[in-house]
Amino acid sequence: MAELTKNEELILLSIWKLKEDAYGVTIRENFRKITGKTLNYGSLYNTLYLLLRKGLVVSQESEPLSKKGGRRKILYSLTREGEKVLGTVQKIHKLAWSDVPDLALEKKK
Amino acid sequence: MKKRPHNPPKFFLHILGRLSLYEEMFAVSRDFEIEYKDISENHSRMKGFFWLLGSTLLVFYHYIVLTTKWRTVMFRNYLKIAFRQLMKHKGFSIINISGLALGMTACLLMLMFVVNETSYDNFHPNKDRIFRVITDWGKEGSRMKFAGAMPAIAPTLNAEVPEVEVAARVRYMTKTVITDAENQSFEEDKAFYGEPEIFDIFNWSLLEGDKSKALVEPYSVVLSQKIASKYFGTNEALGQTLTINDKPYKISGVMKDLPANTHLSCEILVSYETVMALGEYPEKPWNVWGDDHNYVLLKENVSAETLHEKLNNLLIKNAGDWYRGRMDLIPQPLSAIHWDNESRGDMGPKGNYLYVYLFLSASILVLLIACFNFMNLSTSRYVDRMKEVGVRKVVGANRKQLIHQFLVESTLVALIAAAIGIYLFIILNKSLYALLNIEFVIGSSNSVYLYGLIVLLVCVVGLFAGGYPAFFLSRFRPVDIIKSGPWGIRNKLSLRHALVVVQFSISILLIVGTLVVYQQLSFMKNSELGFEKKDVLLVQFPWGNEEVKKKYPVLRSEILNNPNVMSVSGVYTAPGVNSQFQMSARKVGDGPEKTVTLQALPGDYGYVKTMGLHLVKGRDLSKDYAMDEKESALLNETAVKVLGLDNPVGAKLLIPRNQEMVEMTIVGVVRDFHVQSLHNKINPMIIFIEPKMYAMMAIKISPTNTEQTVQSLKEIWNNVLPFAGFNYRYMEDAYHSFYRTEEKTGKLITIFTCLALFVSCLGLLGLASFMTSKRVKEIGIRKVLGATAGGITVLLSRQFTKWVIISNVFAWPVAYYLLSRWLENFAYRMNLGPEPFLVSGAVALSIAALTVGVQSIKAALANPAESLRYE
Numbered sequence: 001m002a003e004l005t006k007n008e009e010l011i012l013l014s015i016w017k018l019k020e021d022a023y024g025v026t027i028r029e030n031f032r033k034i035t036g037k038t039l040n041y042g043s044l045y046n047t048l049y050l051l052l053r054k055g056l057v058v059s060q061e062s063e064p065l066s067k068k069g070g071r072r073k074i075l076y077s078l079t080r081e082g083e084k085v086l087g088t089v090q091k092i093h094k095l096a097w098s099d100v101p102d103l104a105l106e107k108k109k
Numbered sequence: 110m111k112k113r114p115h116n117p118p119k120f121f122l123h124i125l126g127r128l129s130l131y132e133e134m135f136a137v138s139r140d141f142e143i144e145y146k147d148i149s150e151n152h153s154r155m156k157g158f159f160w161l162l163g164s165t166l167l168v169f170y171h172y173i174v175l176t177t178k179w180r181t182v183m184f185r186n187y188l189k190i191a192f193r194q195l196m197k198h199k200g201f202s203i204i205n206i207s208g209l210a211l212g213m214t215a216c217l218l219m220l221m222f223v224v225n226e227t228s229y230d231n232f233h234p235n236k237d238r239i240f241r242v243i244t245d246w247g248k249e250g251s252r253m254k255f256a257g258a259m260p261a262i263a264p265t266l267n268a269e270v271p272e273v274e275v276a277a278r279v280r281y282m283t284k285t286v287i288t289d290a291e292n293q294s295f296e297e298d299k300a301f302y303g304e305p306e307i308f309d310i311f312n313w314s315l316l317e318g319d320k321s322k323a324l325v326e327p328y329s330v331v332l333s334q335k336i337a338s339k340y341f342g343t344n345e346a347l348g349q350t351l352t353i354n355d356k357p358y359k360i361s362g363v364m365k366d367l368p369a370n371t372h373l374s375c376e377i378l379v380s381y382e383t384v385m386a387l388g389e390y391p392e393k394p395w396n397v398w399g400d401d402h403n404y405v406l407l408k409e410n411v412s413a414e415t416l417h418e419k420l421n422n423l424l425i426k427n428a429g430d431w432y433r434g435r436m437d438l439i440p441q442p443l444s445a446i447h448w449d450n451e452s453r454g455d456m457g458p459k460g461n462y463l464y465v466y467l468f469l470s471a472s473i474l475v476l477l478i479a480c481f482n483f484m485n486l487s488t489s490r491y492v493d494r495m496k497e498v499g500v501r502k503v504v505g506a507n508r509k510q511l512i513h514q515f516l517v518e519s520t521l522v523a524l525i526a527a528a529i530g531i532y533l534f535i536i537l538n539k540s541l542y543a544l545l546n547i548e549f550v551i552g553s554s555n556s557v558y559l560y561g562l563i564v565l566l567v568c569v570v571g572l573f574a575g576g577y578p579a580f581f582l583s584r585f586r587p588v589d590i591i592k593s594g595p596w597g598i599r600n601k602l603s604l605r606h607a608l609v610v611v612q613f614s615i616s617i618l619l620i621v622g623t624l625v626v627y628q629q630l631s632f633m634k635n636s637e638l639g640f641e642k643k644d645v646l647l648v649q650f651p652w653g654n655e656e657v658k659k660k661y662p663v664l665r666s667e668i669l670n671n672p673n674v675m676s677v678s679g680v681y682t683a684p685g686v687n688s689q690f691q692m693s694a695r696k697v698g699d700g701p702e703k704t705v706t707l708q709a710l711p712g713d714y715g716y717v718k719t720m721g722l723h724l725v726k727g728r729d730l731s732k733d734y735a736m737d738e739k740e741s742a743l744l745n746e747t748a749v750k751v752l753g754l755d756n757p758v759g760a761k762l763l764i765p766r767n768q769e770m771v772e773m774t775i776v777g778v779v780r781d782f783h784v785q786s787l788h789n790k791i792n793p794m795i796i797f798i799e800p801k802m803y804a805m806m807a808i809k810i811s812p813t814n815t816e817q818t819v820q821s822l823k824e825i826w827n828n829v830l831p832f833a834g835f836n837y838r839y840m841e842d843a844y845h846s847f848y849r850t851e852e853k854t855g856k857l858i859t860i861f862t863c864l865a866l867f868v869s870c871l872g873l874l875g876l877a878s879f880m881t882s883k884r885v886k887e888i889g890i891r892k893v894l895g896a897t898a899g900g901i902t903v904l905l906s907r908q909f910t911k912w913v914i915i916s917n918v919f920a921w922p923v924a925y926y927l928l929s930r931w932l933e934n935f936a937y938r939m940n941l942g943p944e945p946f947l948v949s950g951a952v953a954l955s956i957a958a959l960t961v962g963v964q965s966i967k968a969a970l971a972n973p974a975e976s977l978r979y980e
Contacts, residue, residue: 024140025147041164042171045135052134059134073143074136 004089007047010034012086015057015076022076023062048076056082118158121165128172183510184517191518198490201875205486206526208871209574212479213530213566215864218538219472219857220562226460228370229447233312235406238274240413240440242403242420243452253691253706256455258438260401261394261427262420263304270419272411277306278381279402281456285377288352289340294834297336300353300377302384310406311373317347318362324378327386331362331378353379372446372457373402395428399454405440416440453689463934464854471858474615475865476570481608482872483574487519488605489879491578498583511583519575520567527567541860577604606912609876612869613916613953614923619862620949621924625941626855629932632939633848639782640684641721645840646808646819647683648826657830661800664829665713671825673811673818678715679803684784685843690802694795696752697761697772705751708784708792711799717743717779719809727758727777730798734776738798741776748793749778764795773797786847787937807840866953870960873909877961881905881968888968889976898969905965906958913957917950924949 004012014030015022024044031039051057062075078086126138141164149157195202233239242258263276285300305324307313315323316334323331330351337346337360350357358379367374384390391397407416420438428436441449447460491498498511506514650657661679668677681690690711693704710716714737717729725746730737742762749757760775781791810818823835845852881888888901896904924946932938 023143024135024137025143028144041137041140045129045137048135061136073139074134 004085005047007039007043008051009086009089011039011044011047012051012056012078012082012089016078016083016086019077020075023073027076051082055079056085118161121161124165125168128168183513187514187517188521190514191521194490194494194518195522201486201490202522204871204875205483206522206529208482208486208868209479209523209526209570210529210533211864212475212482212868213527213570214533214537215861216472216476216479216566217530217534217562218541219468219475219861221538222857223465223469223472224562225370226447226465229457229460230371230373230443232368232371233310233443235310235312236443238407238409238411239310239443240405240407240416241443241446242405243439243441243449244398245437245439246398246435254439254449254452255399256449256452257399257401258403259395259398259424259428260391262401262403262423262438263306263405265423265427266403266405266420267306269423270416272408272415272419274406274408275306275309276403276405277304277310279303279307279373279375279404280381280384280400281402282377282379284354286354287340287377288355297377299374300379301373301375302381303375303378304381307378307404310404313367313375314365315362316365320362323362324380325382326359326361327380327382328356328358329361329380329383330358331364332360333364333376334366336376337363353377358383372455374457395424402456413440413442461850463931464850467854467931468857471619471861474619475861475868476566478612478615478865478868478872480570480574481612482868482875483519483522483570484577485605485608485872486875486879487522487575487578488581489876491515491581508583512579515579515583516571516575519578520571523567523571523574527563527570531563605876609873609909609912610916610919612872613913613957614920616862616866616869617916617920617949617953618924618927619858619865620952621920621945622928623855623858623862624945624948625928625931625939626851626858628945629935629939630848630851630855633787633851633935633937634845636787636937638684638844639722639780641809642684642841642844644810644812644815645683645719646806646810646822646837647686647840647843648806648808648822648835648837650679650803650805656832658800658803660829661803664806664826667825667829668806668808668822671818671821673814674822675809675811676715676718677806677808678713678719679800679805680713680716680807681709681711681799681802681804682784683720683805683807683840683843684782685840685846686805692765692795694752694762694764696754697763705793707748707751707795710784710794710796711802712796713798713800713803715809716796716807719807720782721809722782723780725778725780727775729777730796736774737776740771740773742773742795742797743777743779744775744796745779745791745794746781747791748795751793762795764797766799783937786844788847788935790936866956870956873957874960874964877905877909877964881964885968885971885976888971889973892969892973893977898966901969902962902965905968906961909957909961910954913954914950916953917946920949921946 010031011027014027014034018026018030024041028039028041028044031037031044048057048059052059056079057076058079059074059076062073122138122142125141129137141161145157145161148160230236241256242262244255244258246253246255257280260278260280263278266273266276280302282300282302285297287295287297289295303324305321307324308315308320315331318331323329330353332340332346332351340346340351341349346360346363349360351360352358361380364375364378366376405416407413417438417440420440424432424436424438441452446455447457448462449455450459450461501511501514665677665679668674690709691706692709694707695701695704712730714730714732716722717724727743730741730743734741742764744752744754744757752760752762754760754775757775757778762773762775763770764773765771779796783791784794785792808822810822819837822837826835884905888905891901891904892898925941929941932941
């Protein structure tokens with residue numbers, strides 16, 4: 001099974017969450033929502049490129065926007081392989097964290 | 110309120126799209142567009158703009174860094190390979206680089222000559238508005254142009270013509286002797302009288318002194334830095350006194366040295382008021398012309414035609430109606446002065462467009478030869494490197510990269526060659542131009558051109574010479590190359606043969622040119638001139654000295670007493686001397702409309718004997734006839750024809766002498782002789798006695814013991830005229846100086862022909878060695894099967910011989926056309942026969958045969974066992 005870096009994992013997750021609306025800008029926004037950090041475009045495209053190469057993600061051009069002169073954008077979606085990997089990651093996370101109390105909350109107290 | 114849509118600046122998106130590596134895959138610019146809209150809707154348009162600007166700059170920065178990095182890596186690889194190739198084939202590289210370097214040197218040398226010639230007087234900021242008034246004088250058929258015009262023109266223009274911004278007169282000081290503090294005399298030859306307005310016309314800057322006051326007072330003088338430091342060293346020259354022609358002059362200014370590329374190279378500028386003070390200003394300034402050069406600065410947008418019309422109106426108004434149709438005052442543009450070979454009494458070195466074109470085309474031809482050489486050699490070398498190209502392509506190099514690689518290689522070679530070429534140029538240019546007596550202005554206003562030229566040359570050669578091999582090589586498909594080796598594409602290389610043919614055509618062209626130039630030169634030097642140029646001394650009289658005229662008879666008889674002197678005559682001009690004196694004459698009884706212009710040759714009784722002229726009819730001027738001193742004259746054959754005299758001896762002519770028309774009798778006719786060079790037709794001439802006009806003494810001496818004779822003549826001279834130096838030269842040398850341009854051209858063209866031939870041979874050598882090396886195996890097999898060494902040599906050389914012969918076919922018609930055009934320059938010229946063509950063909954053929962033959966013999970003599978051993 002392919003190993004994923006943290007960025008790859010989060011981007012994969014974002015694409016899954018966004019479903020039909022997954023493109024550069026929204027993925028980046030989602031990433032920020034989860035982590036609170038901005039992902040710069042360089043890292044975003046590089047990671048997407050790797051995911052495409054690993055066959056976890058496919059890209060396709062959207063229908064042109066209704067607006068006059070609107071251009072197509074590139075939408076991303078998970079492949080079956082991608083969904084499987086994401087599932088595995090989730091399983092690992094759940095198992096790994098199952099008996100750990102909420103560290104972030106404890107610290108705040 | 111409806112919000113305007115937030116459309117991002119297209120420009121930034123375009124840059125982003127172009128520079129991003131992922132544009133195609135991810136539509137990056139689209140993402141940025143959406144993000145920009147978000148930001149500017151949620152925050153402010155300004156913030157969006159800056160965000161986009163920042164991102165663009167960032168992308169730009171990364172793009173630059175990345176591409177430079179990778180380009181450098183590849184570039185280093187290209188350089189490394191290029192150097193390895195150079196080192197691996199040392200002999201080949203030397204041939205290649207030296208050929209190119211020599212070609213560049215030759216090209217630079219010639220181009221600098223061209224730049225130098227075409228840059229005359231271009232340093233004056235108002236150069237387009239500056240004109241010189243020249244005169245065109247005479248009747249139809251015998252018109253003559255003079256560089257100088259009437260002294261009254263400039264003041265009248267200043268006073269009466271509003272279109273003229275300013276006008277000024279300049280007059281050449283025919284004889285300038287400066288006496289320095291130690292009482293030593295020096296003759297200077299770049300001295301002029303000038304008006305203060307001249308500073309408003311020309312870009313002459315005063316380092317010391319006041320422009321508006323420096324030339325106002327009589328006997329004031331402005332010196333150039335060079336002259337100032339010659340006579341005053343490091344001392345302050347301003348305000349000092351300088352003795353010129355035995356009169357004290359006050360130095361009122363020091364002028365910056367003028368560049369060499371000017372027709373008016375002035376080092377000593379005396380105020381024009383001095384002319385009046387010396388009493389040399391004519392009484393009727395509208396009726397005398399020739400000495401004063403009138404320079405005019407027109408106002409903006411005034412055409413030369415307007416000036417032309419006004420000038421001639423002024424002439425008729427002031428000089429009289431008699432001048433109508435006889436004289437034309439022409440404004441000559443400043444830029445045309447250097448090229449004016451026609452006007453008499455002009456100053457400065459003259460240029461000839463023919464030579465400029467000749468050198469321009471020769472420089473291009475030599476460079477072409479060198480480039481072809483380079484292309485030829487590189488291409489033949491590259492065939493060996495097909496495998497490298499194939500492998501590079503397989504590994505992933507695209508065509509662009511391959512072209513880059515070969516361009517880098519060829520530019521590298523071009524650079525090395527240029528470095529060597531420029532070094533040679535720097536070493537050679539001074540000595541070469543000194544050899545050819547060209548005053549050269551490198552390092553002044555022309556150095557910018559020089560650097561530009563060099564850069565251009567490297568670029569052109571790198572691209573042109575490297576471009577062909579680069580495109581040629583990168584074109585092949587890797588499969589073809591790797592599978593079949595270079596032999597599969599051998600037939601496509603025939604362009605190289607064409608190049609060899611072109612190279613040799615050019616070489617042959619140059620050889621023919623050299624031969625014809627030298628033939629014409631020797632034709633001119635050896636042709637029958639109508640006078641004896643050998644063993645005649647020309648001794649200059651000090652100018653304008655009354656004492657000389659008094660002492661002349663004494664001097665004459667003293668010199669004639671010397672047994673080694675055959676004859677002697679005071680003369681105004683002589684063959685080889687440029688000054689001319691014209692007069693109008695007509696037959697007694699003819700109306701003034703039949704006036705003819707004759708070239709006057711004032712002389713003495715010994716004139717005909719001294720010059721060795723042949724009397725055709727009548728008798729020589731002689732002391733035995735009392736009338737000869739004042740009333741007799743000789744004509745040449747042309748003059749007899751022009752005047753239409755059936756019985757010349759005894760005919761009477763009306764000739765102006767001492768401001769009145771005098772009746773003169775023709776007592777003899779001499780055969781035509783060439784006072785001027787063979788470029789010119791022989792003028793109608795008249796010879797008479799006029800001691801007032803003597804400018805020099807012509808002395809015919811016996812050909813034996815010339816040194817002794819000259820020595821004793823010098824003693825006599827110094828006894829009689831102690832104040833005048835014995836400045837002599839041989840008439841033969843003086844006459845040959847007419848052909849200095851041709852001699853220069855001859856020398857130059859020889860040098861460049863040798864170069865071109867040498868470079869062509871280098872190319873042929875490289876090509877021959879390459880071709881034979883490719884055929885080593887074939888030769889081996891032929892020898893094993895019984896071919897003789899001689900047979901193989903012939904086999905290998907035959908092809909090259911064929912090319913050289915084809916080159917002849919191309920070169921001859923072109924050479925014939927060009928050379929007949931060149932020969933049209935000469936009124937008297939050689940016959941252009943087949944000899945130079947055949948000789949040049951033979952020379953080219955034998956040199957080529959020698960070059961190729963050595964290679965072929967080497968290959969033919971090799972042991973076949975060596976070449977066949979490994980297969």
